[in-house]
Every structure is written in C-alpha cells, then in structure tokens.
Amino acid sequence: MVTRTQIAEADVTGWSGVIYTCNCGYFDLGHGNPHKAAWNVGASALWEQLVKEPSDNAVVEQFRRPPMGEPGAGAANAMFWLLHDPTARFPDGAPGFAVEYQQDMGRRIAGLRVTPAAFNRRYLVRRGLSTEEKKAVALAIFIEVTMGFEHLQGEWPWGWIPQSAQSSFSLEDTVSDLIGFYIAIGEITRADALAACHPCSVAASLAMWDGNPHLASLKNQTFKPVLLNDTRVRYAAGNPSDECTGQARMFPFAFQRIKPAPKGQNFIDMPYAPDLHRRP
Amino acid sequence: MSERNAADGAQRGRRWVLWSVAAALVVISTLALVVVALPLLLFPDIDDAAPGSLAWYLVLPRFLTAAPTPAACGEPRYALHFIDGEKPQSASVKFQTRASLAELRTAYARELTACAPEAGAAEGRRFQCDRSQYDTVVLSLDPGDGCRRAQITFLSR
Numbered sequence: 217m218v219t220r221t222q223i224a225e226a227d228v229t230g231w232s233g234v235i236y237t238c239n240c241g242y243f244d245l246g247h248g249n250p251h252k253a254a255w256n257v258g259a260s261a262l263w264e265q266l267v268k269e270p271s272d273n274a275v276v277e278q279f280r281r282p283p284m285g286e287p288g289a290g291a292a293n294a295m296f297w298l299l300h301d302p303t304a305r306f307p308d309g310a311p312g313f314a315v316e317y318q319q320d321m322g323r324r325i326a327g328l329r330v331t332p333a334a335f336n337r338r339y340l341v342r343r344g345l346s347t348e349e350k351k352a353v354a355l356a357i358f359i360e361v362t363m364g365f366e367h368l369q370g371e372w373p374w375g376w377i378p379q380s381a382q383s384s385f386s387l388e389d390t391v392s393d394l395i396g397f398y399i400a401i402g403e404i405t406r407a408d409a410l411a412a413c414h415p416c417s418v419a420a421s422l423a424m425w426d427g428n429p430h431l432a433s434l435k436n437q438t439f440k441p442v443l444l445n446d447t448r449v450r451y452a453a454g455n456p457s458d459e460c461t462g463q464a465r466m467f468p469f470a471f472q473r474i475k476p477a478p479k480g481q482n483f484i485d486m487p488y489a490p491d492l493h494r495r496p
Numbered sequence: 497m498s499e500r501n502a503a504d505g506a507q508r509g510r511r512w513v514l515w516s517v518a519a520a521l522v523v524i525s526t527l528a529l530v531v532v533a534l535p536l537l538l539f540p541d542i543d544d545a546a547p548g549s550l551a552w553y554l555v556l557p558r559f560l561t562a563a564p565t566p567a568a569c570g571e572p573r574y575a576l577h578f579i580d581g582e583k584p585q586s587a588s589v590k591f592q593t594r595a596s597l598a599e600l601r602t603a604y605a606r607e608l609t610a611c612a613p614e615a616g617a618a619e620g621r622r623f624q625c626d627r628s629q630y631d632t633v634v635l636s637l638d639p640g641d642g643c644r645r646a647q648i649t650f651l652s653r
Contacts, residue, residue: 217580219543221543221544221575222543222577225588225590225636225647227634227636227647227649229621230621230622230634230635230636230649231622231634232586232588232634232636232647232649232651244583246583246584246586246651247582247583249584249632249651250582251631251653252653253579253584253653257653258582258653259582319581319582320579320581321539321578321579321580321581322538322539322578322579323537323538323539323540323576323578323579323585324557324579324585324629324630324652325557326629327628327629329579329653330538331579332538362581362582365581366581377535377539378535379535379539379541379578380535380539383580389580389581389583392582392583393581393582396582397582
C-alpha cells in the first residue's frame with residue numbers, strides 16, 4: 217500500500233520506497249529485487265522451479281499432502297497408483313513435474329519468517345516445455361496466486377486487520393508485482409524496467425499524491441496501472457511543470473509481452489489423490 | 497442455626513459471583529490484548545517511531561534499534577513495514593547527519609558484515625547480504641554538505 221511517507225522517502229537509485237512513474241503509475245520499488253524468500257516463495261523461486269523441473273520424487277511428496285483447505289484423506293489411494301507408476305501424468309498421459317508457489321504476509325522475527333496469512337497453490341506442469349512456454353505458464357501461475365493472495369488479504373479474518381485490508385489490491389500492488397515478475401524471469405533488467413516506467417521526481421510524486429486524495433483508498437484489481445490524467449505540478453508561484461512530457465503514458469509493451477498460458481493445457485492444478493490420472 | 501447457614505450460603509454465592517466476574521474480566525482483557533497486539537506485532541506498519549516509544553521497545557527488531565547514527569544532528573526515527581506478498585519487509589532508521597557516505601559505510605561495517613555491494617546498483621549504496629535478519633541494505637544520503645537526511649533501510653524477504 218502507498219503512504220505519503222513512502223513516497224517522501226523514495227530512493228530510486230537505492231530501489232526503496234514508492235514513486236510515481238509516467239508509464240506504470242505508482243511503482244513500489246521494493247519489488248525491484250525479486251529474489252526468493254523460500255523455495256516456494258517469491259517470483260524467482262517460481263521461475264527456478266520451472267527451469268529446474270523437479271524430479272518425480274518431489275512429485276510423489278506433493279501427492280502426500282492435501283491441497284490448501286482440504287482434509288488429508290485419500291493419500292493411500294494416491295500411493296497405490298504411484299507405486300504402480302511413479303510418474304505424475306496429465307490426463308493425456310504426458311509426464312509432468314510439481315510446482316508450488318506461495319505469497320504470504322507477516323514479518324521476520326529473530327531471523328525467522330512468521331507469515332500466518334498465506335495463499336499457496338500447487339500445480340502439475342508438463343515436462344519438456346520451451347522457455348517461452350514456461351514463461352507463459354509461470355505468468356499464469358503468478359497471476360492466479362497474486363489474485364488469490366490479494367483477495368485473502370481483504371477477506372475474513374485478515375480483512376479485519378486494517379493493514380491487511382488497506383493492502384488488499386492497493387493502487388500499486390499488482391502492477392509492481394508484475395514488473396518484479398518480469399525482472400525475476402530475466403525478461404528485463406531492473407534498470408531497463410525503471411527506464412521504461414520513467415519515474416518522476418520525489419517532489420512531483422508527492423505533489424500528485426497530495427493533489428489526488430482519492431488515490432489512498434483506490435483499489436486496482438487488474439494488472440494494468442492507474443495512470444493520472446493530469447501530471448502537471450505547480451511549485452510555489454511558478455508555471456506548472458510536467459515531468460511526463462514526451463512520455464507515451466501507456467503501460468510499456470515490455471510488461472505485456474508474455475501471454476499467460478491457459479490452465480489445462482501445459483499446467484493443471486496438482487491432482488490430489490482422488491483425481492490422480494492413471495497411465496492410459 | 498438455619499439463619500447462620502443461610503448467611504453462609506449467601507456469602508458463598510456473592511464470592512462465587514465476584515470470582516466469576518473477575519475471571520471473565522481477565523479472559524476478556526487478555527483476548528482484547530491479543531486482538532490488538534498480535535496484528536501490530538505480526539503486521540507492523542510503522543512510519544515514524546521515536547526512540548523510547550512503545551513501538552520502539554515492543555515491535556521494532558533489535559538490529560534496527562541498535563543501528564548506529566553517526567554524526568547525527570537530530571533524533572532518529574524508525575519505520576517497519578510487514579512482508580506483503582512479493583514485497584519484502586522493510587525496516588529503516590532515518591536521521592539527520594553531517595557524515596559523508598564513506599563515513600556512513602564505516603559506521604555500518606558491523607551491519608554490512610557478510611554483505612557485498614550489489615552489481616549494477618549505485619556505487620556503494622546497496623548491498624546484498626547473507627544474514628538471517630535481512631537480505632539487502634540500502635544507504636540513502638541526501639546530496640550536499642551540513643546536516644542532511646540519511647536513511648538506512650534493511651529489506652528482508
């Protein structure tokens with residue numbers, strides 16, 4: 217979520233705080249370093265799993281665990297089929313590998329991540345995909361989990377906590393997440409991402425924030441930025457200046473190039489015991 | 497005899513009611529404390545905590561409150577923002593200082609142990625760390641001479 221203080225203390229060269237950008241709206245620079253927090257947390261962790269294609273042993277381990285929110289029944293049935301065919305398969309018989317991705321909320325206490333609010337999903341991804349196909353799968357997974365997590369933040373019980381409710385689908389969240397994703401998968405460098413967005417100065421970002429009080433409560437449930445129509449800023453008694461003059465004021469194509477893969481083709485929800493696919 | 501028994505019974509009854517009310521008050525106040533304190537502890541969203549404040553003692557991590565403020569010309573202020581999906585936890589100390597960037601780096605030598613300057617980032621201002629409490633340290637210092645704004649930010653995934 218954006219606060220006035222985070223804009224006032226933004227440091228573009230140090231990549232911290234929030235800044236207004238002409239082509240990507242308010243951008244949370246904290247997303248610009250998307251390395252992984254755990255093997256299944258962070259856009260980099262998601263991409264690493266897709267690149268490495270975990271072994272079948274990892275898939276067998278996934279089958280043992282029920283999906284989020286479901287009781288742990290039927291594992292014996294799963295193990296029965298896995299003993300006969302330890303390869304995880306799609307309905308058409310093609311082999312797959314397990315991918316798990318999570319977004320969560322909490323803090324570090326004494327070096328440990330304490331994140332009681334988490335949205336976690338597991339998927340089966342077809343083996344042997346090209347890098348482009350993997351990027352499309354990664355984006356689809358990323359979007360699904362991001363949307364799930366943002367909804368989770370706004371729903372009971374987390375929605376009763378003001379910090380969580382305010383953060384749910386906040387103005388800059390999804391777009392900053394998406395830019396971080398493109399950096400994580402190596403589509404664009406951090407410097408090029410920032411150049412494509414074209415950041416304004418801290419003073420201009422603050423002036424625009426102060427001039428648009430509705431932004432603080434605005435929710436954005438899309439992966440497109442909220443761009444201000446009027447980016448002119450008047451300092452003291454001088455003429456208004458516009459730091460976005462000459463800019464396209466459109467979300468850069470660099471962050472729209474990959475189209476998310478449709479679920480069911482190259483990736484599916486991780487089949488749980490009762491739905492396990494047998495070798496045809 | 498029966499009057500005395502009745503008086504005892506009434507006294508026991510009053511005592512029972514008093515104990516029940518006291519127990520209920522303890523349970524309710526404990527629950528209220530948990531409901532208020534837990535979100536603050538787990539999802540801190542602090543922008544401007546002063547040294548010695550309640551947040552400084554109870555919520556801010558020790559490494560942050562112990563962070564040096566070299567050549568300070570004003571009281572430090574502290575901020576802490578929770579891990580929010582893809583956004584890392586951010587803990588920062590902000591203060592006015594007369595120190596140069598080099599002096600800041602020297603003062604933070606202990607915090608920057610097991611850290612390396614990040615490739616491609618502004619020279620000597622952003623460090624990647626292999627530490628349990630934070631992964632990245634950002635040193636921000638306003639340009640110019642004299643008393644100016646410094647901010648040290650610790651990012652943790």
